[in-house]
Amino acid sequence: xxxxxxxxxxxxxxxxxxxxxxxxxxxxxxxxxxxxxxxxxxxxxxxxxxxxxxxxxxxxxxxxxxxxxxxxxxxxxxxxxxxxxxxxxxxxxxxxxxxxxxxxxxxxxxxxxxxxxxxxxxxxxxxxxxxxxxxxxxxxxxxxxxxxxxxxxxxxxxxxxxxxxxxxxxxxxxxxxxxxxxxxxxxxxxxxxxxxxxxxxxxxxxxxxxxxxxxxxxxxxxxxxx
Numbered sequence: 001x002x003x004x005x006x007x008x009x010x011x012x013x014x015x016x017x018x019x020x021x022x023x024x025x026x027x028x029x030x031x032x033x034x035x036x037x038x039x040x041x042x043x044x045x046x047x048x049x050x051x052x053x054x055x056x057x058x059x060x061x062x063x064x065x066x067x068x069x070x071x072x073x074x075x076x077x078x079x080x081x082x083x084x085x086x087x088x089x090x091x092x093x094x095x096x097x098x099x100x101x102x103x104x105x106x107x108x109x110x111x112x113x114x115x116x117x118x119x120x121x122x123x124x125x126x127x128x129x130x131x132x133x134x135x136x137x138x139x140x141x142x143x144x145x146x147x148x149x150x151x152x153x154x155x156x157x158x159x160x161x162x163x164x165x166x167x168x169x170x171x172x173x174x175x176x177x178x179x180x181x182x183x184x185x186x187x188x189x190x191x192x193x194x195x196x197x198x199x200x201x202x203x204x205x206x207x208x209x210x211x212x213x214x215x216x217x218x219x220x221x222x223x224x225x226x
Contacts, residue, residue: 147209
């Protein structure tokens with residue numbers, strides 16, 4: 001599939017696996033996936049990464065009714081041992097093995113109420129996971145070069161055009177945003193990245209993020225010394 005082709009929603013809907021209780025919403029879920037994909041395509045074009053964009057969810061879309069079910073499936077796809085603890089209590093989506101996995105909107109609202117309440121939040125949740133795959137593709141498959149958590153999560157937030165204006169970072173306080181933890185941290189990470197993008201092109205930031213001295217490199221860049 002050409003990632004920039006107009007998708008047939010009915011064809012995408014055929015790729016959706018979901019609980020029987022949500023069967024009547026199959027088309028809606030397909031529409032959300034298509035809209036999310038188009039959102040990331042626009043970002044890729046904006047920054048000249050269209051050659052790295054593809055349909056990262058070609059093996060299907062799975063909607064899970066519970067976080068436990070979602071995590072079990074992620075473990076299966078990633079060949080993780082049974083009983084492996086989930087990485088975060090707010091787990092809501094993933095894109096592994098060309099399969100897009102996500103909890104249903106009602107569960108998402110319970111798990112991440114801070115983010116889920118905004119209009120279009122579910123579409124941006126899906127786009128966020130696709131953006132991670134785009135990030136890896138830009139790096140020629142080298143996930144280790146994605147940089148620290150704040151950077152690659154901030155990248156996915158920016159790529160999905162999410163959390164705009166919730167936090168405003170400046171060079172004076174940007175490192176406080178970088179160090180954020182817990183609920184709401186993604187908004188801080190995005191604020192930090194958007195701040196750095198005012199001084200350094202995103203392409204350069206992506207290529208430098210895997211450096212051992214990335215933080216020092218950023219400090220020099222803000223000071224005009226990079």
